[in-house]
Amino acid sequence: PKAVEFVVRKRALKTGVVAFLTLLSLITVSATIGLLAHFLIWDIQVNSNSGRRHSHQLKDLQEMSENVVDEIFVDSALNKHYIKNNVVRRTAEGDVAEADVMAFQFPATEPRAERESKTHAVLNQKIRNKRAFPINVSAVQANGCGKRAVPLIVNRIVSGSLAVRGAWPWQASLQRSNIHQCGGTLIGNMWLVTAAHCFKSNANPRQWKVSFGTTISPPLMERDVKRIVLHARYRPPARAHDIAVVQFAPRVAFSDDVRRICLPAAAAPFPWNSTVYITGFGALYYGGESQNNLREARVQIISNDICKQPQVYGNDIQPGMFCAGYLEGIYDACRGDSGGPLVVKDNKDTWYLIGIVSWGYNCGQKNKPGVYTDVTYYRRWIASKTGL
Numbered sequence: 001p002k003a004v005e006f007v008v009r010k011r012a013l014k015t016g017v018v019a020f021l022t023l024l025s026l027i028t029v030s031a032t033i034g035l036l037a038h039f040l041i042w043d044i045q046v047n048s049n050s051g052r053r054h055s056h057q058l059k060d061l062q063e064m065s066e067n068v069v070d071e072i073f074v075d076s077a078l079n080k081h082y083i084k085n086n087v088v089r090r091t092a093e094g095d096v097a098e099a100d101v102m103a104f105q106f107p108a109t110e111p112r113a114e115r116e117s118k119t120h121a122v123l124n125q126k127i128r129n130k131r132a133f134p135i136n137v138s139a140v141q142a143n144g145c146g147k148r149a150v151p152l153i154v155n156r157i158v159s160g161s162l163a164v165r166g167a168w169p170w171q172a173s174l175q176r177s178n179i180h181q182c183g184g185t186l187i188g189n190m191w192l193v194t195a196a197h198c199f200k201s202n203a204n205p206r207q208w209k210v211s212f213g214t215t216i217s218p219p220l221m222e223r224d225v226k227r228i229v230l231h232a233r234y235r236p237p238a239r240a241h242d243i244a245v246v247q248f249a250p251r252v253a254f255s256d257d258v259r260r261i262c263l264p265a266a267a268a269p270f271p272w273n274s275t276v277y278i279t280g281f282g283a284l285y286y287g288g289e290s291q292n293n294l295r296e297a298r299v300q301i302i303s304n305d306i307c308k309q310p311q312v313y314g315n316d317i318q319p320g321m322f323c324a325g326y327l328e329g330i331y332d333a334c335r336g337d338s339g340g341p342l343v344v345k346d347n348k349d350t351w352y353l354i355g356i357v358s359w360g361y362n363c364g365q366k367n368k369p370g371v372y373t374d375v376t377y378y379r380r381w382i383a384s385k386t387g388l
Contacts (some may be wrong), residue, residue: 005261006309019132022055022218032347041233048275059385069113070264073352075099078118078119078122084225095342107153120190129188134146144254144259145259145260145261145262145263145350145351146259146260146261146262146345146350146351146352147259147349147350147351148151148166148167148168148169148259148351149166149169149256150164150165150166150167158331158381161295161296161297162214162293162294162295162296163214163279163293163294163295164214165213165214165257166215166256166257167294167296168214168279168294168338168341168343169186169212169255169256169257169258169259170185170186170259170260170261170341170343170351170353171183171184171185171186171212171214171279171280171294171340171341172184172185172186172192172194172211172212173210173212173216173281174192174194174198174208174210174225174246174339175196175208175209175210175216175221176202176207176208176313177207178209180216180281180290180336181194181198181336182194182198182336182338182339182340183279183281183282183336183337183338183339183340183341183357184210184246184339184340185261185340185341185353185356186212186252186258186260186261187245187260187261187263187353187382187386187388188260188386188388189251189252189253189260190247190248190249190250190252191200191245191246191247191248191386191388192245192246192248193243193244193245193246193353193356193375193382194209194243194244194245194246194338194339194340194356195242195244195338195339195356195357195358195373196230196231196234196241196242196243196244197234197239197242197338197358197359198244198339199228199230199244202273203230204229204360205225205226205227205228206225207245208225208228208246209222209223209225210222210223210225210246210248211223211348212252212257212258213257213258213294214293214294215292215293215294216281216290216292217292218255220258221252221258223248223249223250223252224249225246225247225248226248226249227246227247228244228245228246228247229244229245229246229247229385230244231244231378231381239318239321239358239359239371240318240320240321241317241320241378242359242373243356243373243378243381243382244339244357245382245385245386247386250357256383261341261343261351261352261353262350262351262352262353263352263375263379263382263388264331264352264353264354264375264376264379265376265379266376266379266380267376268331268352268376270301270344270354270376271301272301272302272303273300273301273302273303274300274301274344275298275299275300275301275344276298276299276301276324276343276344276354277296277297277299277341277342277343277344278296278297278299278324278333278337278340278341278342278343278357278370279294279295279296279297279340279341279360280294280295280333280334280336280337280340280357281293281294281295281336281337282295282333282334282335282336282337282338282340283333283334283335283336283363284334285363285364286335286362286363287335288334288335289336290335290336291336297333299324299325299326299342299369299370300324300325300326301322301323301324302322302323302324302325302327302369304317304322304323306323306327307322307323307369307371311367311368312327312367313361313368313371316371317371319377320370320373320374320377320378321358321371321373321374322355322371322372322374323369323370323371323372324342324355324369324370324372325369325370326369327365327366327367327369328366329364329365329366329367329368329369333357333370334364335363335364337357338357338358338359339356339357340357341353341355341356341357342354342355342356342357342372343355353375354372354374354375354376355373355374355375356372356373356375357370357372358370358371358372358373359371
C-alpha cells in the first residue's frame with residue numbers, strides 16, 4: 001500500500017517562507033516513513049489578539065491539534081487508513097508556522113483524486129456540521145474541546161447522584177489550605193474559569209491549588225495556582241460580574257479524564273427551557289458540607305421574564321446573569337458548587353460552557369432556582385485575559 005501524508009497549515013507566513021518550510025517538513029517526514037507523499041492543504045484560522053502567539057499559546061495549539069486530528073480520523077470511515085499525526089513547529093522572521101503532518105495508508109490502486117475526496121469529506125463533515133446554536137467552529141476543531149468518553153446518565157446534585165469517572169472531564173476543584181472551596185471549569189491546558197466570589201476573602205494564588213477528577217481525595221491530579229484574575233467590576237457583596245479566570249502550572253495533558261470544555265461564541269443564543277447540566281462537589285442540602293465525590297444534575301434554563309418576577313428574584317437579576325433549575329425546587333446547586341460549570345451539548349455531542357454557578361437563595365427551594373453567570377456575556381472578557 002501507498003502511504004500518503006497530509007499537511008495542515010495552521011497559520012500563513014509569507015508565500016516563500018511557507019513553501020520552503022512545508023517542503024522541508026515533507027522531506028523530513030517522508031524520509032521517516034520511507035515513501036514519497038503528496039499534500040492536501042486544509043486551513044484552520046486560529047485568531048490571536050496580538051497577531052502572534054506567545055510560547056505558551058503555541059504549546060496549547062500543538063497539544064490541541066494532535067488531539068483533534070486523532071479524534072477526527074480515528075472516529076471516521078478512514079480509521080483503518082489513518083496511521084498517525086505529528087505537529088511540526090517552525091519560526092521565521094518573528095512569525096510562527098505550524099504544520100500537522102498526518103500519515104495514511106491507501107491501496108496503491110486507489111486514485112489520488114478519490115483519496116483526496118474521502119479525506120475532504122471527513123474534514124468537512126467534522127468541521128462544518130450545523131450545530132444546535134452558533135459557535136466558533138474553527139476554534140472547536142482546533143482544540144478538541146467538549147468531548148466526553150462516557151454516556152450521559154444524570155439525575156441531580158442536591159439529593160445526590162454520583163458522576164462516573166470521565167463523565168465531566170472539565171470539572172475542577174479549587175482548594176485553599178487543602179479544603180475544597182469552589183468548582184471550576186477547564187477551558188485551556190493552563191486555564192480555569194470560575195466565580196469571582198470564591199476569592200472575595202482571599203485571592204492570594206500561593207494559598208490555592210486546583211485538582212481534577214471525580215474525587216477530591218485522592219485527586220486524579222493536582223496543580224499549583226499561579227494567577228487569579230477577577231473581573232475588574234466585581235465588587236462584593238454585589239453579585240454582578242461574578243467571574244474570574246485562574247492560571248495554573250504545570251499545564252495538563254488532555255485525556256479521557258481531563259479535557260477542556262468548549263466556549264460558545266459571544267453572540268451564541270440558547271433557547272429558554274433548554275436542558276442543561278450542572279456538576280460539583282457541593283453540599284447535598286442547605287447548611288451541609290462539601291462532598292468528596294463529584295455529583296451531577298439535569299436542570300432547565302429559566303427565562304428572564306420568569307426569573308425577574310417578584311416572587312422569584314425580581315430586580316436582582318442583572319445583565320450577565322440567568323436562572324436555571326426548576327421553580328418547584330429540588331434539583332439545584334448548593335454551597336461548594338460555586339464557580340462550577342453549567343453545560344449544554346449540541347446535536348453532535350459537543351459540550352459547551354454557558355453558565356458559572358454564582359448565587360441563589362438556599363438550595364433547591366421553591367421559586368428560588370440557581371443563578372448563573374452568563375458565559376456568552378463575558379466571552380470577550382475571557383478571551384482578553386486568557387487568549388482563548
